[in-house]
Amino acid sequence: MKFASVAHAFEKIEFISSRLEITGILAELFSKAEKEEIGNLMYLCQGSVAPKFKGVDIGMGEKLVESAIASAMGFSKREVEELYFKLGDLGLVSMELASQRKQRSLFSRELSINEVYSSMMKIATSGGSGSQDLKIKVLVDLLGNASPVEAKFLTRFPVGAMRLGVGDPTILDALSIRAAGDKSLRETIERAYNLRSDLGLVATILFEKGIEGLKGINVEAGVPLRPALGERLPSAQEIIKKLGKCAVEGKYDGLRCQLHKKGDEITLFSRKLENITSMFPEVVAAGKKLNAKELIIEGEALAFNPATEEFYPFQVTIQRKRKYGIEKMSEDLPLSLVVFDVILIDGTDCTVKPYSERRKIIESLIEENNTFKLSRQIITDSAEKINEFFEVCLEAGLEGVMAKDLSAQYTAGKRKFAWVKLKRSYKGELADTIDAVILGLFVGKGKKVKFGYSAFLCGVLDPEKDVFRTICKVSSGLSEEELIGINQLIKKDIVSVKPKEIESEIEPDAWVVPRYVFELTADEITVSPVHTCGRNTKSGYALRFPRIKGGLRFDKDPSSATTEKEVIDMYKMQSSVEVQD
Ligand code: AMP
Numbered sequence: 001m002k003f004a005s006v007a008h009a010f011e012k013i014e015f016i017s018s019r020l021e022i023t024g025i026l027a028e029l030f031s032k033a034e035k036e037e038i039g040n041l042m043y044l045c046q047g048s049v050a051p052k053f054k055g056v057d058i059g060m061g062e063k064l065v066e067s068a069i070a071s072a073m074g075f076s077k078r079e080v081e082e083l084y085f086k087l088g089d090l091g092l093v094s095m096e097l098a099s100q101r102k103q104r105s106l107f108s109r110e111l112s113i114n115e116v117y118s119s120m121m122k123i124a125t126s127g128g129s130g131s132q133d134l135k136i137k138v139l140v141d142l143l144g145n146a147s148p149v150e151a152k153f154l155t156r157f158p159v160g161a162m163r164l165g166v167g168d169p170t171i172l173d174a175l176s177i178r179a180a181g182d183k184s185l186r187e188t189i190e191r192a193y194n195l196r197s198d199l200g201l202v203a204t205i206l207f208e209k210g211i212e213g214l215k216g217i218n219v220e221a222g223v224p225l226r227p228a229l230g231e232r233l234p235s236a237q238e239i240i241k242k243l244g245k246c247a248v249e250g251k252y253d254g255l256r257c258q259l260h261k262k263g264d265e266i267t268l269f270s271r272k273l274e275n276i277t278s279m280f281p282e283v284v285a286a287g288k289k290l291n292a293k294e295l296i297i298e299g300e301a302l303a304f305n306p307a308t309e310e311f312y313p314f315q316v317t318i319q320r321k322r323k324y325g326i327e328k329m330s331e332d333l334p335l336s337l338v339v340f341d342v343i344l345i346d347g348t349d350c351t352v353k354p355y356s357e358r359r360k361i362i363e364s365l366i367e368e369n370n371t372f373k374l375s376r377q378i379i380t381d382s383a384e385k386i387n388e389f390f391e392v393c394l395e396a397g398l399e400g401v402m403a404k405d406l407s408a409q410y411t412a413g414k415r416k417f418a419w420v421k422l423k424r425s426y427k428g429e430l431a432d433t434i435d436a437v438i439l440g441l442f443v444g445k446g447k448k449v450k451f452g453y454s455a456f457l458c459g460v461l462d463p464e465k466d467v468f469r470t471i472c473k474v475s476s477g478l479s480e481e482e483l484i485g486i487n488q489l490i491k492k493d494i495v496s497v498k499p500k501e502i503e504s505e506i507e508p509d510a511w512v513v514p515r516y517v518f519e520l521t522a523d524e525i526t527v528s529p530v531h532t533c534g535r536n537t538k539s540g541y542a543l544r545f546p547r548i549k550g551g552l553r554f555d556k557d558p559s560s561a562t563t564e565k566e567v568i569d570m571y572k573m574q575s576s577v578e579v580q581d
Helices: 002-014 019-031 035-045 062-073 077-087 091-099 115-123 131-144 148-156 166-181 182-195 197-215 236-243 280-287 314-320 327-334 353-364 383-394 446-451 480-493 563-572
Strands: 229-232 246-251 253-264 265-270 294-305 335-345 371-372 376-380 400-405 417-423 434-443 453-462 467-474 511-512 516-523 524-529 540-544 545-554
Touching: 002 019, 002 115, 002 148, 019 035, 019 148, 019 166, 035 115, 035 166, 062 077, 062 091, 062 131, 077 091, 091 148, 115 131, 115 383, 131 148, 148 280, 166 182, 166 197, 182 197, 229 563, 236 246, 236 383, 236 400, 236 417, 246 353, 246 383, 246 417, 253 314, 253 335, 265 280, 280 327, 280 335, 294 314, 294 353, 314 327, 314 545, 327 524, 335 353, 383 400, 434 467, 446 453, 446 480, 453 480, 453 563, 480 545, 524 563, 540 563
Parallel strands: 229 417, 335 371, 467 540
Antiparallel strands: 246 376, 246 400, 253 265, 253 294, 294 335, 400 417, 434 453, 434 511, 434 516, 453 467, 516 545, 524 540
């Protein structure tokens, strides 16, 4: 398959906003790929060269990319810089200069998708002395053989600015259409993706073995699965009405962590499926002693004070997520993993077992010590007992409780009533926080002007349509340092045109690629004439007096942000919540 086909499809997609049309273009593109190309094509569509959990970053500094463009197109670095200043997008610079270039290199050849993929992989994985020159050389070679449209996308890959505005749900739909002509296979394809988190692998199996091949996909130690998510209900009574007799556990406020064991090798993954093994050495050491050759368990990692036997709040735990001084930190602020689920043990896929059985497996596996603990649990069919346990949990400093359907399977990547959370609600405050994605920025006024952008347009997710809809403009809750840090960080994600995955009627001072998550609290959810959240039902919804809790949430991903449906459910629940002063 020629890379030109990919570039032309991407070019079309960039200027279209209809999801249906985009899905059609992708399905047609996928049908041109061979079995040995489709995996690579998946990663390129995701703007990457590997599934996220492998942590392979194409990342090439802008200065290096400018050098490559200059050398491939026969212009001076100064000319490239000036044009970049004018256009603000190195992809466009590359396209423009490629069209001005008198002739392509002498040995010009058509680029294939696999050649582009392996070159990007080379750029991503070369390190050490001389690697900068090598990266430039590889990109120059590609650009030297590229048409203007190809040059645009070849340049955007290494600077991490693909901006296709196509998320995983759209790609999953397109795969189904490619295989069956409609979306009927979406659920099976998505299940496989939820279990293996690797679109390249899923598409390759689909192309090689068909949908039956995908049905046979299982979890594997060392490969993270997309975490199950919980729903909400407003009261213990509602929980009993929905689940009947259920398990009720403490809801711990730390960092979600998947522990994988393969023989002696331990790997830890975050909720976003980043490899965080090196950050928590004490969990790795304790994990090696677990009595299983092959294992995946899940829990919440929290900083723990062995002297008082108390867990620290989230803000203390988050200090453990760092790259340097890890050993010292693990002594000063040891972590515990509160285990609450098992996914795989010695060849047995536990995702299909009911929770009651999974819990028994955890209980026989985990011997409690300073590092491993079991989530505290009661089993009950009484709302009163839930409320009593809820109070005990709050006294122990926990966030609330998590009720669990005893007969439910582990629902990877899905928000289901298998888990239902219940948090404390205060008078005049939402019963639960909202994980909202930053979509736009506003320049501060008055005293805040010196920080640059200080108010944020935030939105929630519609996973079906693969779009974000606005829910509030928020500016309170950040310290000065946090504001400065965010302004610094977000600079590279500012775009002049509204990304197509954003639906907004508000025009901020700058748009941002949806990448960063804030946890927001608010007084309540109100009906809104300006915000687009919920618009496709009756009216829009907004957060009243929103506030940011705890700065940017690096442990959360836009793809698992609060959904529009959850906001609507929370709005309906508001009136039935019993509040406390
Ligand atoms: P939320 O992030 O508020 O939607 O709540 C879901 C999160 O609660 C999960 O992602 C876990 O990280 C966390 N959690 C804390 N305690 C438990 C528990 N006992 N069972 C399941 N999840 C838990």
